[in-house]
Amino acid sequence: MHCLSVALDVLTLIGEIMTVRVVDADVFDSLAADFVDRNDEGAVVPERYRFMEQGVRGPLDAGMVAPAGAGCLELAWPWREHLLPA
Structure with a gap:
């Protein structure tokens, strides 16, 4: 488990x-x-996306990821070599 950031949602003011x-x-x-x-937030995307550039950029660019999830992906991507096992 890795902590990427602490953030404040600008729309809800929820940390x-x-x-x-x-x-x-x-x-x-x-x-x-x-x-x-x-669930109440919507449908789960049935496809599997690999943690590779297109697997990250595709869903983000298509607006398929909720803001907090998008933030996590954006923050995790630069650290991918440290996050993934060798």
Whole structure:
């Protein structure tokens, strides 16, 4: 688990601790098997995006990620070599 930043949402004035957790893909698939595909915030994107430039830029540029999630992706990307196992 890594802390990326502490931020203040300018629309809601709610503080956020922006974090990232690196999980093996197979472990995540096992844990996520029972996740819902929709909640009050919207639908979950069914595709898997790799943590590579197009996998990060594509959803961000398409506006598919909520602001806090987008902030986490933007902050995590420059640190990718430190976040991902060798």
